[in-house]
Amino acid sequence: MKIKTNILNTCILSGVALMLTSCSYTGGNQGALSGNIAERVYVAPGEQDDYYAFLSGGYSGNLTVYGLPSGRMFKEIPVFSQFPTSGYGYSEETKPLLNTSHGFIPWDDLHHPDISQTNGELDGRWIFVNANNTPRIARISLETFETEEVIEIPNSAGNHSSSFVTENSEYVVAGTRFSVPVPQRDMSIDEYKSNFKGAVSFVSVDEESGHMDLAFQILLPGFNYDLAHPGRGKSHGWMFFSTYNTEEANTLLEVNASQNDKDFIAAINWKKAEEYISEGRFREIQTEYAHNIYDERTHTATSTMKKTVKVLDPADLPGLVYLLPTPKSPHGCDVDPSGEYIIGSGKLSASLTAHSFTNMLSAIENEEFDGDAYGIPILNYDDVVGGVVEQAGLGPLHTEFDGRGNAYTTFFISSEVVKWRLGTWEVVDRKPTYYSVGHLMIPGGNSRKPFGKYVVAMNKITKDRYLPTGPEMEHSAQLYDISGEKMELLLDFPTHGEPHYAAGAPAELIAPNSKKFYKLEDNDHPYAVKSEANTRLERDGNTVHVYMTTIRSHFAPDNIEGIKVGDVVYFHVTNLEQDFDVPHGIAMIGANTSELLIMPGQTKTFRWEPDKVGVWPFYCTDFCSALHQEMQGYVRVSPADSDIELSWSLDGE
Numbered sequence: 274m275k276i277k278t279n280i281l282n283t284c285i286l287s288g289v290a291l292m293l294t295s296c297s298y299t300g301g302n303q304g305a306l307s308g309n310i311a312e313r314v315y316v317a318p319g320e321q322d323d324y325y326a327f328l329s330g331g332y333s334g335n336l337t338v339y340g341l342p343s344g345r346m347f348k349e350i351p352v353f354s355q356f357p358t359s360g361y362g363y364s365e366e367t368k369p370l371l372n373t374s375h376g377f378i379p380w381d382d383l384h385h386p387d388i389s390q391t392n393g394e395l396d397g398r399w400i401f402v403n404a405n406n407t408p409r410i411a412r413i414s415l416e417t418f419e420t421e422e423v424i425e426i427p428n429s430a431g432n433h434s435s436s437f438v439t440e441n442s443e444y445v446v447a448g449t450r451f452s453v454p455v456p457q458r459d460m461s462i463d464e465y466k467s468n469f470k471g472a473v474s475f476v477s478v479d480e481e482s483g484h485m486d487l488a489f490q491i492l493l494p495g496f497n498y499d500l501a502h503p504g505r506g507k508s509h510g511w512m513f514f515s516t517y518n519t520e521e522a523n524t525l526l527e528v529n530a531s532q533n534d535k536d537f538i539a540a541i542n543w544k545k546a547e548e549y550i551s552e553g554r555f556r557e558i559q560t561e562y563a564h565n566i567y568d569e570r571t572h573t574a575t576s577t578m579k580k581t582v583k584v585l586d587p588a589d590l591p592g593l594v595y596l597l598p599t600p601k602s603p604h605g606c607d608v609d610p611s612g613e614y615i616i617g618s619g620k621l622s623a624s625l626t627a628h629s630f631t632n633m634l635s636a637i638e639n640e641e642f643d644g645d646a647y648g649i650p651i652l653n654y655d656d657v658v659g660g661v662v663e664q665a666g667l668g669p670l671h672t673e674f675d676g677r678g679n680a681y682t683t684f685f686i687s688s689e690v691v692k693w694r695l696g697t698w699e700v701v702d703r704k705p706t707y708y709s710v711g712h713l714m715i716p717g718g719n720s721r722k723p724f725g726k727y728v729v730a731m732n733k734i735t736k737d738r739y740l741p742t743g744p745e746m747e748h749s750a751q752l753y754d755i756s757g758e759k760m761e762l763l764l765d766f767p768t769h770g771e772p773h774y775a776a777g778a779p780a781e782l783i784a785p786n787s788k789k790f791y792k793l794e795d796n797d798h799p800y801a802v803k804s805e806a807n808t809r810l811e812r813d814g815n816t817v818h819v820y821m822t823t824i825r826s827h828f829a830p831d832n833i834e835g836i837k838v839g840d841v842v843y844f845h846v847t848n849l850e851q852d853f854d855v856p857h858g859i860a861m862i863g864a865n866t867s868e869l870l871i872m873p874g875q876t877k878t879f880r881w882e883p884d885k886v887g888v889w890p891f892y893c894t895d896f897c898s899a900l901h902q903e904m905q906g907y908v909r910v911s912p913a914d915s916d917i918e919l920s921w922s923l924d925g926e
């Protein structure tokens with residue numbers, strides 16, 4: 274990179290910066306600045322992108338939506354974090370979505386999105402994501418692009434190997450990163466070995482509504498669980514989890530968890546788990562976790578605290594779990610579209626291991642085990658391995674597939690994407706990334722039917738790619754065309770937060786179902802008003818409910834008197850518009866819950882506690898018409914002991 278910068282400086286110094294061809298500072302084989310490549314990512318005004326890409330925002334707590342190939346960001350969907358732009362997590366209706374057994378948690382670390390599937394193919398209905406820190410799984414509707422449900426995961430800590438969906442979205446899995454005492458209790462950390470457990474959770478998904486339920490957990494040995502992938506096709510019914518720290522160290526893991534030459538991929542037969550559950554061979558243990566559901570008709574979320582979970586102990590349940598030795602501290606765990614190969618990316622190994630599902634089944638059948646770990650059979654590496662990509666690069670992390678027999682693996686340390694062939698295990702191409710690539714995404718690459726036109730690489734370090742913005746820069750994604758024999762770098766674009774993982778789908782799978790507005794007649798919000806005639810105020814002690822409407826370009830009512838210092842005022846605002854893309858906003862001076870953005874046909878509520886006597890204005894925050902600036906009103910606030918009656922009006926009536 275230094276060389277490039279220097280060459281660029283030389284170009285500028287010599288006054289020929291515009292004649293890029295004569296300086297060719299992008300390096301000989303990329304050509305990312307040549308006109309012909311720019312055209313391949315250019316989406317002309319009025320035209321639309323071919324793919325949606327959903328990138329996790331990591332520590333932003335949000336999911337961002339991009340178009341491919343343009344790399345334009347279309348939306349930021351708030352999931353685990355309060356979001357002032359829309360009032361998510363501030364409005365009374367959405368606050369319950371951030372409720373947990375630890376109370377209201379307004380910020381988390383969102384890692385891995387996965388799109389719902391039917392018969393192993395993307396169905397474009399929902400996207401599931403995980404909160405890593407306070408373990409949760411969320412379901413986002415791909416009609417509204419809003420978070421509809423959040424379920425907390427008990428007995429987990431660092432909910433990392435999530436959220437991956439099975440072939441028919443029967444389950445979303447949530448695997449713990451940290452093993453912890455289960456149930457949690459006060460004990461010495463020195464007692465880690467054999468006392469700490471790694472819970473993996475199977476969250477069921479209702480076929481129609483998408484509603485989630487924590488079906489059962491399996492208590493695995495005290496390793497760390499990193500990533501997961503469902504079986505498909507012949508391996509449907511199985512789920513695979515990569516592990517590290519099979520040493521069960523509890524201090525200085527950078528050394529102590531790198532001792533074993535091989536860790537494991539844990540293969541879980543979840544169909545078998547279902548049998549054991551139906552036979553009653555589970556324990557029900559006490560715990561506490563929140564289950565939060567947003568109802569699109571009432572535009573309101575509710576939070577319910579749940580108290581028990583069914584757990585399965587694999588030591589007592591034969592055939593439930595097997596351990597596949599995998600070099601060395603694997604991160605990624607990926608299953609190819611046919612379901613035959615399970616790729617373990619040992620991040621401290623230079624080679625990539627592909628286990629064969631067929632080999633695994635015969636080893637199990639022949640009971641050829643190499644001992645056990647806490648009663649779980651360990652298979653022989655040589656019995657299960659299906660192939661090895663030798664010396665593919667340094668620090669393999671994540672593999673996706675193009676559906677044409679090719680696999681693409683990111684290498685963190687050598688900063689590259691490597692293309693190789695399934696079955697022959699030969700490397701056929703490699704391209705650099707800029708820099709330290711983590712995960713990558715091919716639309717549908719996590720399914721039986723990938724759309725192998727593009728791969729997006731998500732990078733951790735951005736220095737020298739964009740104009741500097743102080744000590745921290747946005748991370749970067751890079752788009753490669755993979756339709757040909759060789760990968761071609763087409764585009765760099767910045768991402769928001771840290772993109773840990775992504776999912777993508779063709780536009781035609783999602784765009785036609787995208788909601789344009791909420792139908793007013795379906796609005797069952799208890800405080801909705803569907804016409805200006807019904808707008809009003811109601812006082813109950815010192816609580817005042819304002820039933821308000823918005824339409825271009827006024828609020829009803831817009832003059833309010835009789836509010837007193839010490840009142841708690843709820844503004845329930847219904848947007849009467851029935852037109853695509855016409856939200857209204859509302860902001861009230863002194864309200865500490867931010868402003869709200871209310872979609873057409875929707876009702877949202879904010880709480881205001883006036884603390885000073887005066888006449889205070891409110892206004893629309895979203896430019897909605899030529900008379901947007903005139904969309905405003907006043908609230909008169911009187912002393913606490915005033916006897917001024919509540920009154921309201923619009924146009925003096």
Ligand SMILES: [Cu+2]
Nearest residue numbers: 857893897904
């Ligand atoms: Cu407005």
